[in-house]
Amino acid sequence: MSEIRATHTLALAPVIPPASTVDGFVQEFLNNLNFRQGVALSSSSQNDRYLALAQTVRDYLMARWLEDQRAQFERQSKGVCYLSAEYLLGRQLDNNLLASDLGGIAAEAMSVCGIDLDELRGLEVEPGLGNGGLGRLAACFVDSLATMSVPSIGYGIRYEYGIFRQTFVDGQQAEQPDQWLALGSPWEFPHPEAAQIVSFGGHTERYQDGDVERTRWIPAWNVQAVPYNYMVPGYHNGRVNTLRLWSAVATHAFDLRIFNSGDYAEAVRAQTFASNISKVLYPEDSTPQGKELRLQQQYFFVAASVSDFLDHHLADGFDLTKLPDRVIFQLNDTHPVIAVPELMRVLVDVRGLEWDAAWEITRGCFAYTCHTLLPEALEEWSVDLLGRLLPRHLEIIYRINEEFLAEVRETYGDDELRIRNMSIIAEHPERAIRMAYLATVAGAKVNGVAELHSQLLRDKVLPDFAAFFPGKFTNVTNGVTPRRFLRLANPGLSSLITEAVGPGWETDLDRLQGLEAYADDAGFRTAFAEVKAQNKVRLRHELLARDGLVVGEDHLMDVMVKRLHEYKRQMLKVLHIVSLYEGIASGRVAAAEVTPRTFIFGAKAAPGYAMAKRIIHLINAVGSVINDDPRVEGRLKVLFPPNYNVTLAERVIPAADLSEQISLAGKEASGTGNMKFALNGALTIGTDDGANVEIRRLVGDENFFLFGMTEPEVEALWSTGYRPGEFYQADEDLRRALDLIASGAFSGGDRSTFEPVVSNLLYDDRFMVLADFAEYIRAQREVDAAYADQDAWNRAAILNVARCGFFSSDRSMRDYINGIWHTPPAL
Numbered sequence: 001m002s003e004i005r006a007t008h009t010l011a012l013a014p015v016i017p018p019a020s021t022v023d024g025f026v027q028e029f030l031n032n033l034n035f036r037q038g039v040a041l042s043s044s045s046q047n048d049r050y051l052a053l054a055q056t057v058r059d060y061l062m063a064r065w066l067e068d069q070r071a072q073f074e075r076q077s078k079g080v081c082y083l084s085a086e087y088l089l090g091r092q093l094d095n096n097l098l099a100s101d102l103g104g105i106a107a108e109a110m111s112v113c114g115i116d117l118d119e120l121r122g123l124e125v126e127p128g129l130g131n132g133g134l135g136r137l138a139a140c141f142v143d144s145l146a147t148m149s150v151p152s153i154g155y156g157i158r159y160e161y162g163i164f165r166q167t168f169v170d171g172q173q174a175e176q177p178d179q180w181l182a183l184g185s186p187w188e189f190p191h192p193e194a195a196q197i198v199s200f201g202g203h204t205e206r207y208q209d210g211d212v213e214r215t216r217w218i219p220a221w222n223v224q225a226v227p228y229n230y231m232v233p234g235y236h237n238g239r240v241n242t243l244r245l246w247s248a249v250a251t252h253a254f255d256l257r258i259f260n261s262g263d264y265a266e267a268v269r270a271q272t273f274a275s276n277i278s279k280v281l282y283p284e285d286s287t288p289q290g291k292e293l294r295l296q297q298q299y300f301f302v303a304a305s306v307s308d309f310l311d312h313h314l315a316d317g318f319d320l321t322k323l324p325d326r327v328i329f330q331l332n333d334t335h336p337v338i339a340v341p342e343l344m345r346v347l348v349d350v351r352g353l354e355w356d357a358a359w360e361i362t363r364g365c366f367a368y369t370c371h372t373l374l375p376e377a378l379e380e381w382s383v384d385l386l387g388r389l390l391p392r393h394l395e396i397i398y399r400i401n402e403e404f405l406a407e408v409r410e411t412y413g414d415d416e417l418r419i420r421n422m423s424i425i426a427e428h429p430e431r432a433i434r435m436a437y438l439a440t441v442a443g444a445k446v447n448g449v450a451e452l453h454s455q456l457l458r459d460k461v462l463p464d465f466a467a468f469f470p471g472k473f474t475n476v477t478n479g480v481t482p483r484r485f486l487r488l489a490n491p492g493l494s495s496l497i498t499e500a501v502g503p504g505w506e507t508d509l510d511r512l513q514g515l516e517a518y519a520d521d522a523g524f525r526t527a528f529a530e531v532k533a534q535n536k537v538r539l540r541h542e543l544l545a546r547d548g549l550v551v552g553e554d555h556l557m558d559v560m561v562k563r564l565h566e567y568k569r570q571m572l573k574v575l576h577i578v579s580l581y582e583g584i585a586s587g588r589v590a591a592a593e594v595t596p597r598t599f600i601f602g603a604k605a606a607p608g609y610a611m612a613k614r615i616i617h618l619i620n621a622v623g624s625v626i627n628d629d630p631r632v633e634g635r636l637k638v639l640f641p642p643n644y645n646v647t648l649a650e651r652v653i654p655a656a657d658l659s660e661q662i663s664l665a666g667k668e669a670s671g672t673g674n675m676k677f678a679l680n681g682a683l684t685i686g687t688d689d690g691a692n693v694e695i696r697r698l699v700g701d702e703n704f705f706l707f708g709m710t711e712p713e714v715e716a717l718w719s720t721g722y723r724p725g726e727f728y729q730a731d732e733d734l735r736r737a738l739d740l741i742a743s744g745a746f747s748g749g750d751r752s753t754f755e756p757v758v759s760n761l762l763y764d765d766r767f768m769v770l771a772d773f774a775e776y777i778r779a780q781r782e783v784d785a786a787y788a789d790q791d792a793w794n795r796a797a798i799l800n801v802a803r804c805g806f807f808s809s810d811r812s813m814r815d816y817i818n819g820i821w822h823t824p825p826a827l
């Protein structure tokens, strides 16, 4: 009996939600503390209290959760399966208190028990099951889907170790394992009874089934996928959706065929390693490593998810040819694309459908979101590896490719160059499956994540496909959830917004437009400035307590937080800082003349990305010199709190004045950090890249500091031969800044430490840092000038908030629903 049906039966008995009063809450809390944690209040640890509080909140949501699972099953209308290898969720307690509107009651109840709620909030280790923007996007999307009551389920992997915890040792990044489960996770529900078996390796064989020839896959080893359910509560709508993350467990019983398949010892060895599949999140962001375990992870979670959906979510006797009217599998980047041949395998080999019918179904059930423009980020799997791990899937991919290329031939004749360019199988440097091509051929729609990105996807990354599949390519600009990134992160600004435009903006962010009128209201501007100042004080306390870092008082807060990647150009920011410092240190500029600024960095580097780690080292080194140099008079501070994550983002972003979005044009697909900052009233200094383009269009040129080459200008400079040394020679400020780094001024006189960073810029500079330097400095001077007029600055900041309602992830969801999913309106 399936789990959903079991739930359905259970729900026939009404589930009584606990009483929503302070007394009731106290009672539930104490019950949980006594009977689940097994401790008395007087002898309970903070962790006991946190867990009991979490369980109490959870119980309030439970009745709705069960009801929503039942309703979704009963309704059998089209729903969304969001497939993502990453969910960067952030802390759950705060969010779930907010969604269930229990924050006030919980705070009172805790104080009745003599407990400080804020202290308990601070104990939660966030589930860091993602690297950065892509994983956070998935988390924002499931939040929006629940808030908009869209029937949907998120599928992913329950990594035992999420993204590593970053520390600095002598300014250099060190990685510690993220033991997020160590003290227990009260937000998850394991369902071993609903486990799926996922198979790997082995070989295939043909057999006769009546007069049809069929294929069967004889795998060599398998693993159990155990689902853990997470509640995804909608905001104040009593709705609770499910996020289902899979954990790998070794199977106990061997399939008899495995015993007989020949290599017994190999089967046993593989079996022991099976449970490693969900052990750790790969920490590479935008640079896939082609590791076997990574492919195992991908297949593991999509195979379990596809089977879970087909086995447990469809009514008995469901006609599979109707599947596209029942489900859309949204592929968050190429990580889950192996789901395409998996669905084909299940339909053809297991359910006995004809190939053509199965392909018709499959093409209607998938849509693909591309997240990159960097060629090195486009995933490819070697045919050798894929054939070894998933022999049947390789055969299926070959057949999909063969039939697709036959169609291409029908259109273009024997244009061999074009056919080679469009083949799902790359031939060089080794035979490999181009996962983005497979997703594009199979997907009903392919979308980029910002207007510029979608256009470049059509024109530069997949132009042959865009020509061959007219109408398949579309855009959905990313968004962020206003619940977490405004309401939770910035209570001060949230109150101010509610006072001005009334309640309800949290689920209808276009209402922020109502703030427009207040930009010219001096009283409102003062209140707005006061909130920003309070957020800076809050950050000051936080960074002091967390890391012993001292934020400058009354400083412009200049923030660059995002993964460390050369294309994002943290080096441009470093050169700006070094240039300011060099002016003071050389005596050419009086310290009193520089605008007091605190520069805040937050960034993790992939552990194997040497250049990124050197840049982290350099930022820390620059910080320790500048922060300690008395000539600076404390007017420049460079702070790099370690371990940037969602929790830190929620603290830093509301305190920011200036948002650094300075990637080389044509490299950042969208960015979502840029949206969080603008919604919190920071002004952006940015290039014409990703969603910056749309932010600038909406907030107006006069409320955005634009600089740098456009994407066509970048292309033009490349094609004429970019020589970074010429920019170095031509710009005195640039020369001084780079020379200062090269001189060893930030490495105790040792010239070798940062030599690779300097020569990389001088002789290679793939991301054209030097070419954009002068313009960046010019724009930063404009920032200084603008900041000198606080009233005008605040006006511009208010207009940023007022005009960025578009960037709610609810709007992104509407775009997916209308343009891609075509799911019916929610009840």
Ligand SMILES: *Cc1c(COP(=O)(O)O)cnc(C)c1O
Pocket (backbone or CB within 6 Å): 131, 132, 133, 134, 136, 561, 562, 563, 644, 645, 646, 649, 670, 671, 672, 673, 674, 676
């Ligand atoms: C929003 C977010 C990101 C994405 O930031 P970008 O500036 O868009 O790269 C990465 N990490 C965390 C923790 C975030 O909250």
